Amino acid sequence: MNNHAHIDEHRDDEGAKTGMWIFIFTELLLFGGLFIVYSVYRYLNPMAFHLAAEELDVVVGTVNTVILLVSSMTIAMAITSIQLKNKKLTLILMGVTILLAIIFMVNKYFEWTGKISHGIFPGSEILHQSSQGEILFFGLYYAMTGLHALHIVIGVGFIAYVMWLVKTDDVKHDDYVILENSALYWHLVDLIWIFLFPLFYLIT
Amino acid sequence: MIETHTQDTTPSFLEYKGRFKGLMGWIFSTDHKRIGLLYLYSMLVFFSVAAILGLLMKLELIAPGKTIMGAQTYNSFFTLHGITMIFLIVVPGLPAVFGNFFLPIMIGAKDVAFPKLNLVSWWIYIIGAFIALSAQFMGDGAPDTGWTFYAPYSFKTGTNMLPAVLGAFILGFSSIVTGINFIVTMHRMRAPGMNWMKMPLFPWALYGTSWIQVLATPIVGVTLLMVVLERTLQIGFFDPALGGDPILYQHLFWIYSHPAVYIMILPAMGVISEIIPTFARKTIFGYTAIVVSTLAIAFVGYFVWGHHMFTSGMSGVALYTFSILTFLVAIPSAIKIFNWVATLHKASIDLQTPFLWALCFLFVFMIGGLSGMVLGALSANVHLHDTAFVVAHFHYIVFGGTGYAFFGALHYWYPKMFGRMYDKSWANIGLAMFFTGFNTLYLPMFYLGMTGMPRRYYDYVDKFHGPNIISSLGAILMIVGLIVIITNLVRSARYGAPAVKDPWKGKTLEWTVASPPSLENFDEIPTVTDHPYKYE
Numbered sequence: 012m013n014n015h016a017h018i019d020e021h022r023d024d025e026g027a028k029t030g031m032w033i034f035i036f037t038e039l040l041l042f043g044g045l046f047i048v049y050s051v052y053r054y055l056n057p058m059a060f061h062l063a064a065e066e067l068d069v070v071v072g073t074v075n076t077v078i079l080l081v082s083s084m085t086i087a088m089a090i091t092s093i094q095l096k097n098k099k100l101t102l103i104l105m106g107v108t109i110l111l112a113i114i115f116m117v118n119k120y121f122e123w124t125g126k127i128s129h130g131i132f133p134g135s136e137i138l139h140q141s142s143q144g145e146i147l148f149f150g151l152y153y154a155m156t157g158l159h160a161l162h163i164v165i166g167v168g169f170i171a172y173v174m175w176l177v178k179t180d181d182v183k184h185d186d187y188v189i190l191e192n193s194a195l196y197w198h199l200v201d202l203i204w205i206f207l208f209p210l211f212y213l214i215t
Numbered sequence: 216m217i218e219t220h221t222q223d224t225t226p227s228f229l230e231y232k233g234r235f236k237g238l239m240g241w242i243f244s245t246d247h248k249r250i251g252l253l254y255l256y257s258m259l260v261f262f263s264v265a266a267i268l269g270l271l272m273k274l275e276l277i278a279p280g281k282t283i284m285g286a287q288t289y290n291s292f293f294t295l296h297g298i299t300m301i302f303l304i305v306v307p308g309l310p311a312v313f314g315n316f317f318l319p320i321m322i323g324a325k326d327v328a329f330p331k332l333n334l335v336s337w338w339i340y341i342i343g344a345f346i347a348l349s350a351q352f353m354g355d356g357a358p359d360t361g362w363t364f365y366a367p368y369s370f371k372t373g374t375n376m377l378p379a380v381l382g383a384f385i386l387g388f389s390s391i392v393t394g395i396n397f398i399v400t401m402h403r404m405r406a407p408g409m410n411w412m413k414m415p416l417f418p419w420a421l422y423g424t425s426w427i428q429v430l431a432t433p434i435v436g437v438t439l440l441m442v443v444l445e446r447t448l449q450i451g452f453f454d455p456a457l458g459g460d461p462i463l464y465q466h467l468f469w470i471y472s473h474p475a476v477y478i479m480i481l482p483a484m485g486v487i488s489e490i491i492p493t494f495a496r497k498t499i500f501g502y503t504a505i506v507v508s509t510l511a512i513a514f515v516g517y518f519v520w521g522h523h524m525f526t527s528g529m530s531g532v533a534l535y536t537f538s539i540l541t542f543l544v545a546i547p548s549a550i551k552i553f554n555w556v557a558t559l560h561k562a563s564i565d566l567q568t569p570f571l572w573a574l575c576f577l578f579v580f581m582i583g584g585l586s587g588m589v590l591g592a593l594s595a596n597v598h599l600h601d602t603a604f605v606v607a608h609f610h611y612i613v614f615g616g617t618g619y620a621f622f623g624a625l626h627y628w629y630p631k632m633f634g635r636m637y638d639k640s641w642a643n644i645g646l647a648m649f650f651t652g653f654n655t656l657y658l659p660m661f662y663l664g665m666t667g668m669p670r671r672y673y674d675y676v677d678k679f680h681g682p683n684i685i686s687s688l689g690a691i692l693m694i695v696g697l698i699v700i701i702t703n704l705v706r707s708a709r710y711g712a713p714a715v716k717d718p719w720k721g722k723t724l725e726w727t728v729a730s731p732p733s734l735e736n737f738d739e740i741p742t743v744t745d746h747p748y749k750y751e
Contacts, residue, residue, distance in 0.1 A: 026328050026403040033395045037433045044437035044467060048452060051463055134449035143451075143458025150450035150457070154441070 024188040031192040035199045038162075042203055045155050049210060052147045059144020064215045066131070067152075068122065072212035075118050076204065082111035083201040086170070086194045096184045098177065105174045108197065112167045119160055123153075152211055159207055162200045169193045225733040227634065245330035246734060250337050251316030252632070257341065258304050258312065259701070265299035266694065268292050273656070273690035275673055276683050289673035290359035291374070295351055297362030298379060302386050303344050305617050306475055309482035310393060310428075311340070313624050314421045316632060318397060320725040321415050323406025323743060325735045328399040336392040339385060347382025350375045361671065363472070364439070366453035366464035370446045377446060384439040387432045390478075394428030397421050406724070408743035412506070415723045415747040416499065419506050420485025423513035427474045427481075431517070435471030438464065462527055469520035477516040479613055481509060483620030484551055487573050490627050491555050492748040493721040494570035495562035499748045501554040508547030515544045525596045534593055541591035548584055552577065567719065568642040572623030575650050579619060583611030586661065601671075604664025607657045615653065622646075622700065629704065630718045634731040635711030641703040649696030655689025723747050 053060045089104035130137035131149055138146055173193045176182040182190050226232075228248045233240055241249055272292050275282050284292070315333065319326055327333050351357045356374045364383075369376055401422050405414065441452040442464075451457025453464040484505075492499040499505065521529060521537030529537075555577060564570070586608040589595050599605060630636055659682035664670075668679045675683065717726040724743075728736055 023328065023403055026399045029402060030329060030395050030399045033398060033429055034391075037391050037395075037429055040430060040433035041437045044434045045441075047467070048441070048463065051460070052458070055460075056458070133451075146451045147458045150452065153448075154444055154450055154452075158440075 022186075027188045027192060028195075031195050035195060038199055039203075042155070042158070042206075045151070045158070046206070046210075049151050049155070052144070052151070056142070056144025056147060059142045060148050061215050063141075063145045063148035063152075064211060066126075067212050068125075069212050071118055071122050072208050075115050076208050078111050078115050078118075079201045079204050082108045082115075083198055085111070086197045090187065090191055090194055093177070093182070093184055093187050093190060098180075098183075101177055101190075102174060105170055105177070109167050109170055109174075112163055116160065116163060119156065155207055156211070159200070159203055162203070166193075166197050166200045169196055225735075225738070227729065227731040228734050229634070229731050231734045243334070245326075245334050247315050247319050247326050247330065247333060248632075248732065250333050251312050251314075253337050254307070254311040254315065254340070257337075257344070258308060261299050261303045261344065265296050265304065266697065268296040268299075270690055270694050272296065273687045276675070277687040278683075279675055279677055279680060281673070284673065286673050287356075287359065290671070291351070291357035293671055294358045294361055294379075295348075298347055298358075298383065300613075301362050301475075302347065302383050303340075305479045305613055307340065307386070307390060307393070308479070308617060308621055309486065309624065310397065310421055310424055310478075311337075312621075313417075313486070313628065314393070314397060314424075314482065317628060317725055318400060318418055318421055319404070320728060320732060320736050321418050321723055322401065322404065322409060323724050323737065323741050324400065324404040325737065325740075327396050328403055329396050332392055333396055336389045336396070339389040339392065343382045343385035343389060345382075346378050346385060350378035350382070353378070363468060364442060365468075366442065366445075366459075366461040367455065369442055370454060377443065380439050380442050380446075384436055384443070387436040387439075390428045391432050394425035394432075397425040398429065401425075406741050406743050412503070413743055413746060416488035416502070416505055416509075417482070417485035419509055420481045420488070423509045424478050424481045427478050427513050427516065431471045431474040431478075434467060435475075438467040438471070441467075462524070465524050465527055466520070469523045470517075473520040473523065474513075474516050476612070477512055479617045480548075481512060483576070483617045484509070484548075486620040486624040486627070487555060487576055488551075489721075489723065490569050490573040490623055491558050492750070493627075493719050494565045494567055494573075495558050496565065496720065496750050497558055497562040497748075498746070498750055499554065500557035500560075501550075502746070502748070504550055505554050508550045511547040512544060515540065515547070519544055522591055522596070525593060526600045538591055538593050542588065545584060545588060545591075552581065552584075565719075568637075568639055568646065569623050569627035569719070571643065571646055572619055572626060575646065576616065576619040576623060579611055579615030579653065583608060583615050586611060599664055601669055602664035603660040603668045603670055606670045607660035607664060610657050610660075615657075622649075625704065627719070628725070629707075630714030631725055631730045631732070633708045633711075634714050634729075635707055635709075636714050636718065637707035637711055638703055641699060645696050645700035645703060647696070648699060649693055652689050652691070652693025652696050656686050656693055657689075659683070659686040659689075722749060 085104045086108045089101050089108070092100040092104060126132065126149075132138070133150055133153060138149060170193050173182060173190050176189065228246055231246075233244065235243055241253060244250065271283065272289065275284050275289055315327070353375060358372070358374050358376050358379045360369045360372060360374075360376065364376070364380055369380070401414070401418060441450075444450045445452050445454060445459075449457070451459045453459040453461050455461065488499060488505055519537060519540045521533055522541045525534060525537075555573075586604070590599060590605065590608055626637070626642060663679055663682050663686075666679070668675055714730045716728070716730055718730075719726070724741060725732075727741065
């Protein structure tokens with residue numbers, strides 16, 4: 012019947028990467044909306060934001076920053092190793108990336124539960140008695156780090172899926188654009204954290 | 216016709232048998248043409264519902280006091296009418312239907328860059344639509360905030376806001392995915408020889424639109440997400456009781472929603488730029504100027520959102536700046552009007568239905584655009600803000616602009632999409648009724664607004680009665696016109712005379728392939744050497 016190659020078989024790595032970059036722009040703008048809200052409210056409540064930021068643990072924040080930076084490095088190394096046709100090393104490096112992401116989330120979990128056990132969470136009694144600036148700070152803290160954590164989860168899912176593709180040889184040394192795209196996404200997750208960390212932990 | 220059928224042995228995309236049969240062959244098809252038609256059919260359903268809601272509102276306003284519905288019902292009707300029309304029809308409308316169907320063909324490609332993603336975007340659209348509309352039937356009553364979801368009412372009202380807001384958020388993703396897909400398609404898949412300045416103007420318009428979709432939609436996405444979080448987790452963003460600022464919501468909302476107006480109108484302008492040279496049998500006047508003004512609108516359109524908030528409380532400097540920028544953004548639109556009119560000069564015009572739609576577009580779009588200038592002026596705005604004048608203005612732009620272009624595009628590309636011709640006299644009769652009804656409906660609202668009738672009220676004082684009767688009668692005539700138009704098109708899909716490849720003598724690539732096109736559009740990818748509208 013119809014012997015034409017179907018359109019799905021069309022392959023364009025450059026196009027796929029262009030698409031990913033544009034998607035990353037949209038992600039940055041998504042967080043951009045929250046950054047605007049943060050800066051407006053920080054400008055309106057400088058003292059309250061200062062006091063509230065001191066509640067956060069800089070050590071945990073720093074550790075998490077280092078973890079994410081290292082994970083960005085391991086996923087970048089995974090691309091190099093697939094180019095060098097080293098499948099095993101690629102899988103190990105991707106596994107390390109996921110492991111680091113999980114450690115990040117565990118830290119985050121303890122940080123959040125710590126806050127919540129102190130009664131600091133949206134709608135809590137203690138927060139209702141605080142100043143409006145503090146309510147806003149912690150609202151933004153939970154919303155922004157929460158949305159970032161959601162991105163970590165999506166990124167881990169994405170990388171895990173690509174790992175499976177590497178395992179089945181659907182991603183190999185001459186066809187690895189989806190691995191590059193998952194790495195790009197992971198760098199985005201990292202980049203956003205690079206901005207969240209000083210905004211919430213360092214500026215006091 | 217006989218020619219096309221004997222020569223083309225490849226089945227058309229309508230007849231093609233893929234992996235699935237029947238309905239499944241459509242809703243799981245990654246063919247850009249089928250996806251375009253899927254969008255068309257779904258929008259037709261939503262549009263009918265929203266248009267009936269609009270008619271019912273006009274019937275309520277035919278007499279002062281309660282006529283057929285109470286205040287709360289009226290509030291939920293204009294909310295649902297707005298949400299459906301804006302988020303489900305006008306914003307995705309032209310790109311999703313005609314962009315999907317014709318963008319690849321017009322640039323000489325076999326499909327869009329990411330066909331699977333394209334299908335996913337339709338599914339996201341349908342899921343978002345159902346979530347948004349479910350708000351009407353579940354929970355504590357239909358949303359009553361208007362389509363803008365203004366804080367603090369949107370998290371204070373007891374009605375079922377959450378699905379509506381969440382639905383709009385999800386629909387944003389569909390918009391973003393389509394935008395990314397189109398941008399990459401145009402960058403990577405133009406036929407050999409088609410450089411940027413040889414690309415037809417509808418793809419150019421889609422290019423500008425796609426960038427706005429990609430760069431503006433995330434902002435409203437995150438804003439709606441904040442409303443969701445505020446309602447569910449009581450995280451303070453916009454609630455003054457929690458330290459938030461409701462005005463900030465308005466800013467964030469309009470940072471997206473004003474560029475969204477250009478998402479609506481740019482593709483409409485693109486359609487008009489296709490129709491006019493085809494029926495004028497003449498190269499479009501000032502191709503470069505149209506391209507540049509398209510990009511200028513997309514760019515400047517970003518910086519005018521404040522004109523929705525002239526009475527909300529902003530500094531004097533901000534007010535003046537937004538007002539001046541608003542006047543500035545009118546210039547590229549006006550340039551296009553001049554280009555279209557200049558194209559008609561000394562042309563040998565073929566008065567067909569699509570061309571008549573384009574002419575009507577020019578007429579109503581100018582009324583819409585000029586009344587926008589009235590609203591962009593600070594002092595006039597204070598007087599006219601939140602009156603029926605605003606309603607008339609944006610219906611002239613959104614319905615008069617995008618709506619007319621949508622129906623114009625439908626009549627222009629119908630032979631190509633379905634391989635049949637429609638009945639021209641019924642199409643013209645329908646247009647005449649629709650056009651008369653449209654103006655009878657909205658022109659009196661300018662007057663009503665000027666004399667002080669506020670928008671979004673189910674009731675009014677006696678002195679507004681006369682113009683409201685005229686307006687409501689216009690609404691009835693317009694709906695009858697719509698029924699004639701749609702019935703004619705639906706009937707012709709079955710009974711119309713078969714269409715030839717190029718019924719209108721168009722010069723762009725879609726007229727070089729069979730009607731309807733085969734699955735892969737082109738047997739062989741064409742090489743482009745000429746300008747898209749080369750008639751001389």
